[in-house]
Structure formats: structure tokens, C-alpha cells
Amino acid sequence: MNDGGGPSSKGAGPDGAPPARDRRGPGASVTAQDIYRWGPSWSRHVGWFLDHVWWSSTVVGAENVPQTGRVLVAPNHTGVIDGPVAHGALPRGSHFLVKEEFFTSRLGFLMRWSGQIPVDRRNGRPALEVARTLLEEERCVGVFPEGTRGRGDVTATRAGVAWLAVRTGSPVVPCAILGTRPPGAKRGYVPGPRSKLWVQLGEPIPVAKGGGRTQIAEVMAQVQTAMVSLVADAQERSGLRLPD
Numbered sequence: 001m002n003d004g005g006g007p008s009s010k011g012a013g014p015d016g017a018p019p020a021r022d023r024r025g026p027g028a029s030v031t032a033q034d035i036y037r038w039g040p041s042w043s044r045h046v047g048w049f050l051d052h053v054w055w056s057s058t059v060v061g062a063e064n065v066p067q068t069g070r071v072l073v074a075p076n077h078t079g080v081i082d083g084p085v086a087h088g089a090l091p092r093g094s095h096f097l098v099k100e101e102f103f104t105s106r107l108g109f110l111m112r113w114s115g116q117i118p119v120d121r122r123n124g125r126p127a128l129e130v131a132r133t134l135l136e137e138e139r140c141v142g143v144f145p146e147g148t149r150g151r152g153d154v155t156a157t158r159a160g161v162a163w164l165a166v167r168t169g170s171p172v173v174p175c176a177i178l179g180t181r182p183p184g185a186k187r188g189y190v191p192g193p194r195s196k197l198w199v200q201l202g203e204p205i206p207v208a209k210g211g212g213r214t215q216i217a218e219v220m221a222q223v224q225t226a227m228v229s230l231v232a233d234a235q236e237r238s239g240l241r242l243p244d
Helices: 039-054 082-089 108-113 125-136 160-168 213-238
Strands: 056-060 071-075 095-099 117-119 140-142 172-178 196-201
Touching (some): 039 082, 056 082, 071 082, 071 160, 082 095, 082 140, 082 172, 082 196, 095 125, 117 125, 125 140, 125 160, 160 213, 196 213
Parallel strands (some): 056 196, 071 140, 071 172, 095 117, 095 140
16 A cells, blocks of 8 residues: 555646546546445554564554544655555554555455555546545545655645545644655665554644635645654654655
């Protein structure tokens, strides 16, 4: 569960979301009916096992994630395992936006069974609509605002998470993940057993439902500012650093 995230707002439609384009691949044709609602009930326990048995993860601020009701979780993104790590660190089941290539790989059946959402990064609107439906069902949805793996410093973000927050009135919980790709490691790096990882969840950012592009831009700026601050604090508290 990684390399997901909100699609870019470039070429956005009148409601601030990306327009529909040619449909191809599982991410371009996904509907809410395709998502297994029961998937996170088992897969979050697999994520917890990976976090705390296979790796050595410290989770800070889990109490900031509401136990019930709709909520968006917005992690930074540096490593290939960020999705499973975040999924296992959360105190409730979650549906993450995940790039569709993982759904066509040999592990694609696990992505489907775990209730994750395939996203075509050339056409993110179908995935956003699925996420919107799940939020309206009072579920937890995870979106990587940076869109793909990078330094994880949140200097560039995409509009998907803000669009979802404004359309559904969902609070946004910023999340900092460290250790999944240390300085000097390649983009495809996978930490070895008992590697030290750090997941820090910030206080929820309340978002009022409704509004257009201006509100979406304001919410995205607020989320980005909170994430930058959280990542900096997580580095100081953990001693871990972002990749080069």
C-alpha cells in the first residue's frame, strides 16, 4: 500500500477535482462496489504484525485518530512500505489509495482483499469518487498528498486530500513516517527485520463541508503546513532523518 495519493489539481474541473479522462486499467474503472469493506478488519492486523514484530515501529499520537466517523489520514511518502506501515499503525481499519500497478502484480489479490483503492495516476477521479463514498460511510481513508515517493519533506502536494476533505467535511490527520527509506538508500529500499521505524500522528484538522477551489486551496495549504511541522518534530523526537 504505497505510492498512492491525491491526483494533481492541474486541469481541475469546476468542482476542483481532476476531470475524467480515457478509462484504462483497474484504477480508471474502479467503483465503490469493487471495494471489500471487510478487508481492513483483517489487513490492519497484518500491518500491525509487520510494524511491531517484523520491524520495530514506534507509533506516537494514535489517540489523534477518531475511533469512529469519517476521517482522512495524510502521511508523507518516502519508502515503498509506507502504506503497510501506516495501515498497521492506525488504531482502526483504513482504505488507502494505492497505485494501480500493485493491483496487477502477483500480490494484487491481497490489495483487493485488504480493501484498498486502486488509483490511476493519469486519471485519479474514479479513485477519488470511491474514497468519497467510503468517507460518507463514516470510514477512514488514507491519501499520500505528495502523490509518489520522494524526500517526504512535503514541499509539493496534490489536491486530492483537500478535495475529499471539503467535499465530505472529513477532518484530516497529518502523519509523519520515518525510517522506511533512510539517507543514502534507493527508492525501492525495504528495511530489514527489526529496523527502527517511526510513525507520528498529529492532531486532526477540522474541515467544513462545502466550498469550491478557494477553500480546497486553503485546506491544502493548511494540511501541508501541518505536515511539514509534524515531519520536523518527528525527526527531532526519533533521531531518524529523511532520505537525501
